[in-house]
Amino acid sequence: MRIAVLPGDGIGPEIVVQAVKVLEVLRREGLPLELEYAPIGGAGYDASGDPLPDATLNLAQQSDAVLLGAVGGYQYDALPRLLRPEQGLLRIRKGLNLFANLRPAQLYPELANASPLRLEVVSGLDIMILRELTGDIYFGQPRGIRTLDNGERQGFDTMVYSESEISRVAHVGFQIAMKRAGENGVGKVCSVDKANVLDTSMLWREIVTEVAKEYPSVELSHMYVDNAAMQLVRAPKQFDVILTGNIFGDILSDEASMLTGSIGMLPSASLDANNKGLYEPCHGSAPDIAGKNIANPLATILSLAMMMRYTFARVDIAQRIEFSVRKTLQRGLRTADIAEAGMKKIGTDAMGDAVVAAMLN
Ligand code: IPM
Ligand code: MG
Numbered sequence: 001m002r003i004a005v006l007p008g009d010g011i012g013p014e015i016v017v018q019a020v021k022v023l024e025v026l027r028r029e030g031l032p033l034e035l036e037y038a039p040i041g042g043a044g045y046d047a048s049g050d051p052l053p054d055a056t057l058n059l060a061q062q063s064d065a066v067l068l069g070a071v072g073g074y075q076y077d078a079l080p081r082l083l084r085p086e087q088g089l090l091r092i093r094k095g096l097n098l099f100a101n102l103r104p105a106q107l108y109p110e111l112a113n114a115s116p117l118r119l120e121v122v123s124g125l126d127i128m129i130l131r132e133l134t135g136d137i138y139f140g141q142p143r144g145i146r147t148l149d150n151g152e153r154q155g156f157d158t159m160v161y162s163e164s165e166i167s168r169v170a171h172v173g174f175q176i177a178m179k180r181a182g183e184n185g186v187g188k189v190c191s192v193d194k195a196n197v198l199d200t201s202m203l204w205r206e207i208v209t210e211v212a213k214e215y216p217s218v219e220l221s222h223m224y225v226d227n228a229a230m231q232l233v234r235a236p237k238q239f240d241v242i243l244t245g246n247i248f249g250d251i252l253s254d255e256a257s258m259l260t261g262s263i264g265m266l267p268s269a270s271l272d273a274n275n276k277g278l279y280e281p282c283h284g285s286a287p288d289i290a291g292k293n294i295a296n297p298l299a300t301i302l303s304l305a306m307m308m309r310y311t312f313a314r315v316d317i318a319q320r321i322e323f324s325v326r327k328t329l330q331r332g333l334r335t336a337d338i339a340e341a342g343m344k345k346i347g348t349d350a351m352g353d354a355v356v357a358a359m360l361n
Pocket of ligand 1: 086089090250282284
């Protein structure tokens with residue numbers, strides 16, 4: 001099991017250290033883990049003038065899975081777009097063909113009070129957002145800022161999806177829904193688009209409807225993205241799998257994270273066609289709290305659980321990690337972002353140690 005570890009910027013390095021503690025436990029027990037480190041994002045730019053150094057991409061390509069912290073920092077804000085840390089992330093997603101981005105939003109009962117929504121709206125929440133990750137307006141050409149004849153500048157981007165890009169991610173969505181439903185259950189896919197306005201979305205809807213015919217046991221519905229944003233806070237439990245494009249998925253997944261109390265709890269998996277994957281927390285590099293030992297490492301640790309489940313097909317280990325996180329929460333231990341009155345507030349490091357302790361007994 002070769003894992004490329006890319007800590008990145010901001011709180012990235014400190015949360016990745018905690019996840020590596022978990023991996024070290026597994027390695028001591030005999031799991032054949034090999035970890036290799038490389039810089040990405042601002043760290044990549046600092047090391048070699050490139051947010052995705054060639055050596056980092058090569059390492060990631062040769063590994064079975066990638067563990068990533070987060071990228072971005074104030075000191076890089078003035079760089080031209082192509083040198084900014086975010087480009088490292090976008091290029092590694094594209095370079096590894098990680099088109100299927102899984103962002104589960106689950107409410108841990110222990111954190112029910114951390115959600116800003118009323119308990120009855122979110123209790124038992126378990127939805128999976130499947131975001132297409134290598135297409136759409138993120139990568140469409142042409143794009144740029146041009147000067148018009150009248151001297152005024154104009155910014156432009158291109159939203160684009162080809163049939164094959166839509167159908168491959170749709171297949172993943174229906175397969176996930178079937179798996180979640182189990183033998184006799186009925187899985188549901190809600191495809192989110194803006195087909196009342198965008199041609200790209202009209203094609204999206206047509207192709208998803210086509211693909212659905214191959215999965216008669218899964219219920220397909222369609223929803224416009226503005227309505228989906230509203231339904232997510234009004235009645236989030238109506239959703240099972242949300243299938244959507246890159247930009248809509250970016251926005252809806254941040255929204256969904258808050259249903260669970262904190263974006264600091266949300267893991268993600270980005271998969272290629274062979275289940276090779278990049279695993280990272282949904283949150284960003286939070287430069288304002290970097291180095292203070294207060295960031296929540298649980299999203300990164302839970303991303304490892306996803307790695308074990310999807311890339312290494314070790315559901316047993318995935319469940320053990322998830323269970324250890326729950327046990328830690330049950331003990332009343334909380335980082336600042338999820339702290340409630342009466343709970344013990346601890347730092348990043350102590351949270352990592354607590355999860356390790358929970359794994360060992
Ligand atoms: C995410 C982030 C990234 C994205 C940024 C950092 C480029 O917001 O993973 O959701 O927009 O995809
Ligand atoms: Mg985002």
